[in-house]
Amino acid sequence: MTKTWVVMFETYLRQIKTWSFLFMILGPFLMFGLTAGLSYLSADSAKSSQQLAVISQSAPLRQAYIKSHGDGLNTKITTTSQAKKAVKANHLAGYLVLSVDKQQIRGDFHGTQALSGGQRAQVQNFLSAYQAQANTVQAKLTAKQQAVLNRTPTLASHISTKSGTANAVKVASFWAFVTLLYIILITYSSITAQEIAADKGTKLMEVIFSSTTATSYFVGKIGGILLMILTQIAVYLVGGAAAYQWAGNSRTFKPFLTSNRSLIDGILHNFLSINLLYLFLGVVIFILLAAYSGALVSKAEDASKAAQPTVMLGMLVFFTTFPFQNNLDAIPVKILSYVPFFSSYFMPLRLINGTTSAWEVVISLVILLAAIAAGALMIGKHYQRLMLQNDNRSLWQQLLHRKHS
Amino acid sequence: MLSIQHISKKFATVQALDDVSFDVPDGQILGLIGQNGAGKSTTFHSILNFIQFEGQITWRDAPLSTDSFDDIGYLPEERSLLPKLTIEQQIVYLARLKGQSAKTTRPQIDDWLERFNVKGTRRSKIKDLSKGNQQKVQLICTLIHHPKLLILDEPFSGLDPVNADLLKQAIIAAKNEGAAIIFSSHDMEHVTALCDRLVMLRHGKVVLHGTLDDVRNQFGKTQLSVTTDWSAADLAALDHVTQVIHGHTNHYLLHLDDPAAGPAIFDALTHGHYIEEFSQQPPTLDEIFRLKVGEEHD
Numbered sequence: 001m002t003k004t005w006v007v008m009f010e011t012y013l014r015q016i017k018t019w020s021f022l023f024m025i026l027g028p029f030l031m032f033g034l035t036a037g038l039s040y041l042s043a044d045s046a047k048s049s050q051q052l053a054v055i056s057q058s059a060p061l062r063q064a065y066i067k068s069h070g071d072g073l074n075t076k077i078t079t080t081s082q083a084k085k086a087v088k089a090n091h092l093a094g095y096l097v098l099s100v101d102k103q104q105i106r107g108d109f110h111g112t113q114a115l116s117g118g119q120r121a122q123v124q125n126f127l128s129a130y131q132a133q134a135n136t137v138q139a140k141l142t143a144k145q146q147a148v149l150n151r152t153p154t155l156a157s158h159i160s161t162k163s164g165t166a167n168a169v170k171v172a173s174f175w176a177f178v179t180l181l182y183i184i185l186i187t188y189s190s191i192t193a194q195e196i197a198a199d200k201g202t203k204l205m206e207v208i209f210s211s212t213t214a215t216s217y218f219v220g221k222i223g224g225i226l227l228m229i230l231t232q233i234a235v236y237l238v239g240g241a242a243a244y245q246w247a248g249n250s251r252t253f254k255p256f257l258t259s260n261r262s263l264i265d266g267i268l269h270n271f272l273s274i275n276l277l278y279l280f281l282g283v284v285i286f287i288l289l290a291a292y293s294g295a296l297v298s299k300a301e302d303a304s305k306a307a308q309p310t311v312m313l314g315m316l317v318f319f320t321t322f323p324f325q326n327n328l329d330a331i332p333v334k335i336l337s338y339v340p341f342f343s344s345y346f347m348p349l350r351l352i353n354g355t356t357s358a359w360e361v362v363i364s365l366v367i368l369l370a371a372i373a374a375g376a377l378m379i380g381k382h383y384q385r386l387m388l389q390n391d392n393r394s395l396w397q398q399l400l401h402r403k404h405s
Numbered sequence: 406m407l408s409i410q411h412i413s414k415k416f417a418t419v420q421a422l423d424d425v426s427f428d429v430p431d432g433q434i435l436g437l438i439g440q441n442g443a444g445k446s447t448t449f450h451s452i453l454n455f456i457q458f459e460g461q462i463t464w465r466d467a468p469l470s471t472d473s474f475d476d477i478g479y480l481p482e483e484r485s486l487l488p489k490l491t492i493e494q495q496i497v498y499l500a501r502l503k504g505q506s507a508k509t510t511r512p513q514i515d516d517w518l519e520r521f522n523v524k525g526t527r528r529s530k531i532k533d534l535s536k537g538n539q540q541k542v543q544l545i546c547t548l549i550h551h552p553k554l555l556i557l558d559e560p561f562s563g564l565d566p567v568n569a570d571l572l573k574q575a576i577i578a579a580k581n582e583g584a585a586i587i588f589s590s591h592d593m594e595h596v597t598a599l600c601d602r603l604v605m606l607r608h609g610k611v612v613l614h615g616t617l618d619d620v621r622n623q624f625g626k627t628q629l630s631v632t633t634d635w636s637a638a639d640l641a642a643l644d645h646v647t648q649v650i651h652g653h654t655n656h657y658l659l660h661l662d663d664p665a666a667g668p669a670i671f672d673a674l675t676h677g678h679y680i681e682e683f684s685q686q687p688p689t690l691d692e693i694f695r696l697k698v699g700e701e702h703d
Contacts, residue, residue, distance in 0.1 A: 003502055006498070006501045010498055202485040203485035206455065206479065206481040207481060207499065207546070207547075208502060209455060210479040211475075211477075211499070211502035384455065388455055
């Protein structure tokens with residue numbers, strides 16, 4: 001066991017010190033940071049040129065507008081000449097001149113582009129409310145009359161938001177899960193196959209097998225790679241939580257997060273569940289296959305070919321999920337949710353869809369764990385022979401030969 | 406003691422080992438010689454359980470098991486290390502796999518590097534070392550945990566005479582520590598210089614086995630080294646002389662078909678007078694090797 005740990009940590013430390021691993025781990029954060037940074041810079045520079053100024057001879061009228069619609073206004077500009085200069089210099093999108101002529105409130109907008117529908121409605125509503133207020137004062141109505149005139153109709157919306165969001169959550173969770181699993185599988189299948197194949201190209205294996213058993217070494221290798229995966233998942237969980245926290249307080253992302261809160265929470269709920277275990281076990285069974293492929297190549301130069309069978313199986317399983325994205329109750333989905341390699345995709349999808357029972361999940365997990373144990377034992381048993389064997393047959397020939405023998 | 410009893414191994418139609426038996430006692434060095442393909446590496450692979458074989462191999466009266474791993478130091482025929490590691494990382498990693506902690510190994514590294522005159526520091530990357538220095542680092546990896554059973558497959562291959570001497574000293578030091586050592590070599594000079602016993606394989610069969618003197622004496626003292634003013638023709642005319650090889654000036658090497666002819670030739674050459682050199686010896690290991698290989702072609 002001690003030697004298994006030695007191999008495990010050696011494999012782990014050797015891999016995590018590589019630039020490729022560092023970039024792989026930090027890639028999403030760099031992308032997120034870059035996007036956030038660019039959005040912030042773009043928003044900041046666009047902010048001033050999208051502002052409006054309000055000009056009025058009537059200070060109460062101007063203040064009333066600023067008080068009711070302060071966002072997006074440049075309150076420093078108070079005269080028409082200042083506003084014209086600012087518009088010309090592209091520091092202002094336009095200016096609104098508010099005036100009172102014979103008890104009638106008037107608004108004149110000057111700008112390089114027309115007001116948007118929302119802005120126009122905003123201005124119109126303000127003018128109407130202010131005019132109504134002025135009319136009320138001028139008409140000298142009693143409080144009761146004022147209350148009658150202020151009476152407005154009611155429009156209530158009764159939408160079942162939960163079911164609508166739930167569908168969106170399922171679809172988004174489906175895509176997020178299959179894509180994440182696919183990326184991790186392909187990445188680590190390649191790393192595993194190349195790591196094992198590179199070993200095979202060296203006579204160092206003879207020295208290692210004179211020091212420890214092949215099974216112990218194999219378990220150590222796979223353990224080292226699993227530690228890498230756990231490191232990546234841990235970094236993503238911690239980094240993701242920090243980014244989520246930060247985005248929740250960011251002016252740029254807060255509106256998006258607020259309006260999609262239930263969707264995001266739904267996706268997170270689907271991930272931070274037993275599906276995470278399926279994701280991990282799915283990666284384990286695929287890297288076992290990748291390790292087996294890696295052990296079959298005849299020389300180190302063939303390391304890049306070693307991952308091919310696993311990558312192809314990974315692609316097959318990934319694409320098999322596509323036809324069922326809107327039909328997760330189909331019979332093939334139920335069958336495939338018990339078949340190792342496929343179950344890592346299909347059972348989580350059934351869980352996301354809520355169309356499976358706890359017993360079905362247990363049975364599927366038992367089959368998957370049994371397949372992993374059988375695979376590990378089988379490879380561990382033949383690992384020494386495979387690693388020390390030098391065979392000029394191609395990887396495919398060896399795979400087919402082994403299948404028939 | 407390593408004991409190999411009646412081991413046989415067949416690869417498809419090729420009989421790689423055929424009823425091979427020998428022992429390597431503690432504190433002794435056994436040289437395994439033979440042509441390429443004679444079965445030397447297959448013997449090593451059998452000892453290390455890399456291949457399935459018939460027969461029995463025991464180490465200290467028990468079959469080799471996981472418990473024996475830490476006793477073994479193995480140097481494969483082709484050298485190989487992890488190029489991206491530093492010398493220290495490589496040595497510590499392999500020593501830990503041999504059950505020796507990093508804490509014990511690290512303080513020894515500089516001493517071993519100095520002993521083998523490795524051009525590089527403990528922080529030098531393996532890939533930056535010359536082939537010869539990489540080979541020396543691999544030797545250090547084989548020896549640093551003080552193995553009790555040392556298996557060296559062609560250890561002198563690729564080493565210059567100076568480095569070969571350094572390796573010889575290290576092997577002798579391991580022997581003095583009580584290790585049982587088995588190594589293969591094509592260089593009979595190294596075998597003669599180091600081995601207490603030797604085994605020669607041909608087509609997987611043991612054709613010679615014993616101490617160096619026993620093996621040489623099996624062939625009789627059929628060589629005479631003499632320094633005389635006789636001509637080569639006169640020497641060839643002597644009874645039982647089958648071949649005369651002229652060396653430098655008056656030096657000749659005579660091959661005899663009967664070792665008992667020595668005293669008569671001595672009398673004929675000296676007539677009771679002083680002679681500078683007269684030495685009757687068995688054939689050298691190199692000659693025995695050629696002789697045995699030659700038998701196959703006859």
